[in-house]
Amino acid sequence: MSAPAVDAPIDWVAxxxxxxxxxxxxxxxxxALLLRAARVQVTRMGAPASLGDRxxxxxxxxxxxxxxxxxxxxxxxxxxxxxxTTWAYKFAVLNAAxxxxxxxxxxxxxxxxxxxxxxxxxxxxxYAEAADLAAAVRSAVQDALSPHQRRVLIALVxxxxxxxxxxxxxxxxxxxLYKNLHxxxxxxxxxxxxxxxxxxxxxxxxxx
Amino acid sequence: MSARQxxxxxNLLGRLxxxxxxxxxxxxCFRLVxxxxxxxxxxxxxxxxxxxTNHLETCQACREEAQTLVQLAAAEAGDDEREVxxxxxxxxx
Numbered sequence: 001m002s003a004p005a006v007d008a009p010i011d012w013v014a015x016x017x018x019x020x021x022x023x024x025x026x027x028x029x030x031x032a033l034l035l036r037a038a039r040v041q042v043t044r045m046g047a048p049a050s051l052g053d054r055x056x057x058x059x060x061x062x063x064x065x066x067x068x069x070x071x072x073x074x075x076x077x078x079x080x081x082x083x084x085t086t087w088a089y090k091f092a093v094l095n096a097a098x099x100x101x102x103x104x105x106x107x108x109x110x111x112x113x114x115x116x117x118x119x120x121x122x123x124x125x126x127y128a129e130a131a132d133l134a135a136a137v138r139s140a141v142q143d144a145l146s147p148h149q150r151r152v153l154i155a156l157v158x159x160x161x162x163x164x165x166x167x168x169x170x171x172x173x174x175x176x177l178y179k180n181l182h183x184x185x186x187x188x189x190x191x192x193x194x195x196x197x198x199x200x201x202x203x204x205x206x207x208x
Numbered sequence: 209m210s211a212r213q214x215x216x217x218x219n220l221l222g223r224l225x226x227x228x229x230x231x232x233x234x235x236x237c238f239r240l241v242x243x244x245x246x247x248x249x250x251x252x253x254x255x256x257x258x259x260x261t262n263h264l265e266t267c268q269a270c271r272e273e274a275q276t277l278v279q280l281a282a283a284e285a286g287d288d289e290r291e292v293x294x295x296x297x298x299x300x301x
Contacts, residue, residue: 036280037276037280040276040279040280041273041276044272044275044276044279045272081242081243081246082242082243082245082246083242083246083281083284085281085284086242086245086246086277086280086281086284087242089242089277089280089281090238090241090242090273090277093273093276093277093280094238094273097269097272097273097276101269111212113211113212114211114212115211115212115213115214116211116212116213116214117213117214117215117216118213118214118215118216119216130218130221133221133225134216134221137216137221137224137225138216141224153224156268157220157223157224158214158220158224160268162268162269163234163267163268163269164269174234174269175233175234175235178233178234178263178267179231179233181228181266181267182228182231182266185224185225185226185227185228185266186228188224188225189225189227189228192225198225201227
C-alpha cells in the first residue's frame, strides 16, 4: 500500500492551534489522512462487500469527520510519545470500526440465552486428556461463574458477538464488559488450576 | 425451550481457558495503542507493554483496530508491516 508523505517536518499541534491559513491547510491535510485511515479500517473489515459501497463510503466520511472534531478538541492531550499521525489515525479507526460492527449487526440476532457446551468424546484425533479438559471447562463455566459472567463469556467468546454490539444491547460499556470477561477468565482458570487441569502460574507470573 | 448447543472443540477450549493476564481496560488500551504501535515501528517494544499484549490477545475489537493502526503506521514509516507485527507479537489477521 502506498502512503502519502506525511512525515514532512510539520508541527501539527502548533499549526492546528494557531488561527490562519496554515491551520486551514493543516486541517485539510489531516482530514485527508483520517479519510484514508477510516477507509483502511472499513476495507479490512470487509464492509464494502457486506454493506455495499454506499454505506462503506458513508462510514468512512462520518468516521473521518468525527475524528477530526475529536482530535481538534484533544490537541492539548497529545503527549508526543508517538507520531502525531499515529495518534490521530486511531480516532478514525475506532469510529469506523464501531460503525461497521453496528451496521453489520443491526439486523442480526444477538443470542443471549443459555448455551450448552458439549464436551466431545475421545476419538483418535481427540485425546482423552483433551476430553477431560473440555468436561472440566464445561463444568467450570456452569459452576464457577456468576450468571452475568457466564452470559458475557458465552456471548463474546463462544458466539463471537463484537464487544461494542453486546455493550449496546446490554446497555453497558465496552470497558465494563471487558472487565466482566477478564474476571470470568480469571475465575475459570482458578477453578481449572484448583482441579489440576491447568498448571498454576510460575512464581514470577503470580507476582506480576 | 432447550438451550442451544456448542461443541467444545480445541479452538474454543483455547479461547475460553486462555490466560487474560494483567488487567488493562479498553479505554487504557485506546490511550496507549499509538505509543505501542510506534514502539513496534522503532523496534523498541519492551516489557512495559505486557498488559497491552495480553489485552490485544483477548479483546478482538481492540485487536482489529490495533492491526489497522499497524498497517497505517508501517506504511507511513516505510516499514514492512509483517516485521512490525512480529516485533509487537501481534497477529496480523
